[in-house]
């Protein structure tokens with residue numbers, strides 16, 4: 264039996280009179296890559312923010328390993344293992360890739376961020392421990408050649424990869440990636456896709472929002488489709504590609520965007 268890690272039950276988020284997410288229910292199984300797709304403004308990012316507790320649902324709930332996590336503070340949810348990628352703005356541009364990943368470990372630190380900057384004894388111990396873990400993440404994601412590079416010197420693709428590395432520093436059990444391949448060229452996308460596959464192979468469950476349909480179809484075990492805030496389909500990539508409701512939702516969108 265596949266183990267359910269997440270249960271999204273009747274999740275609803277209203278902004279004023281707009282139902283950004285409307286009564287959405289689905290499950291996520293341990294170790295899978297589940298993609299959430301849908302046209303622009305469908306409610307994908309809002310769904311991710313609800314799952315990671317950056318937003319409070321208007322109604323419905325999110326259950327992680329049988330525990331209700333909706334309503335908890337996002338850093339508590341992250342500590343439990345449900346982590347979304349940091350925005351690029353949380354990268355310290357004047358620091359090296361390695362130092363950025365070390366800082367991202369502060370979520371599980373004994374000392375606080377101020378301690379890191381003032382180099383206290385506790386912070387030194389953390390830095391050593393986190394340095395080792397950062398080196399493992401760097402090796403794991405194949406970032407060794409840029410580890411001493413300043414973040415400000417990174418091309419777009421590697422900056423986003425650093426965002427993923429930072430998220431891994433939180434030792435996620437479920438990792439939520441919102442458009443990780445956005446703005447990437449073909450080679451960068453391939454490289455990042457391999458990272459996502461590696462992360463899955465290491466036992467982390469991955470939730471993905473992505474507009475790059477060929478990438479989604481290749482990488483996903485299952486797909487949930489949202490349109491106007493509502494779930495309209497769920498299934499394996501090959502089922503989703505030929506689902507009439509999905510094709511209708513994407514009408515007006517270029518065929519190759521859906522990969523058909």
Ligand SMILES: Nc1ncnc2c1ncn2[C@@H]1O[C@H](COP(=O)(O)OP(=O)(O)OP(=O)(O)O)[C@@H](O)[C@H]1O
Nearest residue numbers: 278281282283301302303304305306307308309310
């Ligand atoms: N904080 C907010 N306040 C008001 N409306 C919002 C807010 N966040 C999102 N919305 C609206 O909710 C709807 C869903 O937005 P969301 O960002 O979840 O869509 P999305 O599927 O991620 O779209 P995209 O593919 O363009 O990223 C949109 O109509 C959006 O304008």
Ligand SMILES: [Mg+2]
Nearest residue numbers: 307308309441
């Ligand atoms: Mg979005």
